[in-house]
Amino acid sequence: MNMKAVLFYKPGLIKYEETNIPEIKAGEVLIKIETALTCGTDVKTYKRGHPLLIKTVPSGFGHEFAGIVFQAGKDVKDFKVGDRVVAANSAPCQNCYYCKIGEHNLCENLDLLNGAFADYIKIPELITRQNLLHIPEHLSFEEAAFTEPLANVVLGIEKTDIKPGQTVGIVGLGPIGLMFVRLAKLKGARVIAAGRNPLKLKLAKEFGLADEVINLLEVSDPQKAFFDLTPEGKGLDVAVEAVGLPELWEKVIDLVRKGGTVNLFGGCKAGSAITLDTRRIHYDGIKIISPFHHTPRHFRESLRLISEGLVDVKKLITHKMHISEIENAIQLHNNGEAIKIALKP
């Protein structure tokens, strides 16, 4: 049996074409995709490939999705044909050193699932068992598809340990930065969101409920713009980089007060290096963290936040289109005109 899917051949070359519907084995399920979301990672992958996501070509493409169980393999107990479900793009192996010490996001055998821009996707047994969830009745497929990207931010926020009343600055307002704004507000922080794109600055207020926004194109000294908004002008309690550029990592480190926390959340290209003054870490006592990915616990917490209406993810969908328009979708992201695009088969 055939289906249509977006396949990645090499950087800059993807095709929407006929391919086989994956066959499932015991413990696996086949999902009929209802909604897939575009993500910054897809755009990066399109431009330069991806060491973890693309291992052989042609490869499936896209990793944020929700749909309906179309086939359930032998031994699958919790899901039946017709169930509305959302899956994460990975699940920990539960066997490696990191899984055994409870650091599941650092699992050495994370096998990232790709291929959401298609009619169907096969969910491997590990994910079916740990990271496939039923979608509550009142949630749409579009909303549920946000569970994976938001789960990354749920883990990122937990590691940051924000206290109520603290002043938190977030630099970079793509979907991840915007979700960071929202979750920092839920922690009771006063949040300053900084970016350059008017659409994203508007969403920082309307979706993230940011207290202040800084348009980085309009200020000559971004550090001063942040400091002026902090108690006694000492600097932020917490600064978050949500872009993934080494030069920005260096700048964000200088936004926190003594004893502050810096969360360098945007992953940079492999081999990137930064320079920093050791005084900041030692005499100023700042803490630098850079958390990655999510775990089954964060994936569940993410779906709960969406389900209870605490994160109104619908506001982040700026476009809806057919999967065949994938190249147009990537272009819109590149131009900064899109936040999230909901693709339908």
Ligand SMILES: [Zn+2]
């Ligand atoms: Zn993503």
Ligand SMILES: [Zn+2]
């Ligand atoms: Zn593991």
